[in-house]
Amino acid sequence: MPVTVVRFNLVAPDASPAALAARYRAALEMAGYADEHGITLVQTEEHHGAANNWLPSPFVFAGAVLGATRRLAVTVSAVIGPLYDPLRLAEDIAVLDLLSGGRLVTVAGIGYRPREYALLGVEWKRRGRLQDELLETLLKAWTGEEFEYRGRTVRITPRPYSDPHPPLLVGGSSRAAARRAARLGLPFFPSAHLPELEAYYKERLIEYGTEGWTMMPGAETPLLHLAEDPDRAWAEYGRHFLHEARTYASWQSGDVRSAVRSGAGTVEELRAEGVYRVVTPDECVALGLDNLVLHPLCGGMPVAEGWRSLRLFCDVVLPRING
Numbered sequence: 001m002p003v004t005v006v007r008f009n010l011v012a013p014d015a016s017p018a019a020l021a022a023r024y025r026a027a028l029e030m031a032g033y034a035d036e037h038g039i040t041l042v043q044t045e046e047h048h049g050a051a052n053n054w055l056p057s058p059f060v061f062a063g064a065v066l067g068a069t070r071r072l073a074v075t076v077s078a079v080i081g082p083l084y085d086p087l088r089l090a091e092d093i094a095v096l097d098l099l100s101g102g103r104l105v106t107v108a109g110i111g112y113r114p115r116e117y118a119l120l121g122v123e124w125k126r127r128g129r130l131q132d133e134l135l136e137t138l139l140k141a142w143t144g145e146e147f148e149y150r151g152r153t154v155r156i157t158p159r160p161y162s163d164p165h166p167p168l169l170v171g172g173s174s175r176a177a178a179r180r181a182a183r184l185g186l187p188f189f190p191s192a193h194l195p196e197l198e199a200y201y202k203e204r205l206i207e208y209g210t211e212g213w214t215m216m217p218g219a220e221t222p223l224l225h226l227a228e229d230p231d232r233a234w235a236e237y238g239r240h241f242l243h244e245a246r247t248y249a250s251w252q253s254g255d256v257r258s259a260v261r262s263g264a265g266t267v268e269e270l271r272a273e274g275v276y277r278v279v280t281p282d283e284c285v286a287l288g289l290d291n292l293v294l295h296p297l298c299g300g301m302p303v304a305e306g307w308r309s310l311r312l313f314c315d316v317v318l319p320r321i322n323g
């Protein structure tokens with residue numbers, strides 16, 4: 001049975017506060033609908049200071065989604081770890097873990113936009129050390145025991161619901177990220193299909209004498225939109241997919257590897273590329289993918305069109321792929 005994902009980043013270029021509020025409410029309603037129909041998880045993410053209103057507070061949104069659902073998991077993929085106070089993040093995740101019964105999954109990355117660090121007053125050059133401190137602090141804090149933190153003895157309460165701790169993965173596309181995950185005995189989440197990095201991670205597990213596993217995107221993990229008439233959907237809404245693709249492209253330097261990286265400059269090029277795909281229900285089933293990622297509000301997509309896509313996926317595709 002495939003893993004099914006509904007992704008939200010709440011991008012809405014030039015939207016008014018009222019329009020953004022409606023969009024946020026629609027996302028929560030969509031999450032509830034997805035939960036009722038057996039979607040595996042909702043995925044959200046984090047960026048700061050983006051002109052297109054990209055979601056900056058993933059745990060606030062995750063908490064709202066968890067409150068609106070009962071079964072699906074919510075993945076923050078990825079949180080930009082060094083931008084957080086480690087003790088406060090330990091508390092926030094512990095509370096969300098208790099509220100949801102262990103349904104929150106956190107993927108901790110370090111980001112790739114220096115301007116986000118500058119915005120929040122965090123030194124870019126210290127990001128590796130800060131990430132190490134964050135992950136080490138979370139693991140100690142969630143034991144409920146006292147530990148040394150920045151020269152003082154601290155204890156964080158309450159303890160989380162999940163044992164031994166809330167689901168926590170290390171994300172990234174570098175050897176440093178793989179080493180960090182292996183050293184701490186945490187699962188590794190490469191940001192793209194990188195078998196050579198997975199092999200390196202497994203070698204480091206042996207070196208450190210730790211245990212872990214990899215959750216890696218497939219070689220083919222397109223972002224999907226469902227439509228009865230893909231030609232019409234591309235013609236009317238292709239600019240929304242292109243907006244997100246071009247935003248990512250403007251942020252990601254040559255050494256950043258991502259499953260959603262695109263080099264397209266036009267809607268036609270984007271459609272040919274295959275990172276974003278508009279498919280009919282029959283075409284979606286025929287893809288035969290292990291992971292199906294639906295992106296109903298991509299790039300400022302009108303809410304009504306997002307609902308059409310989600311309903312086609314849940315009502316027509318899911319019964320066929322889940323048997």
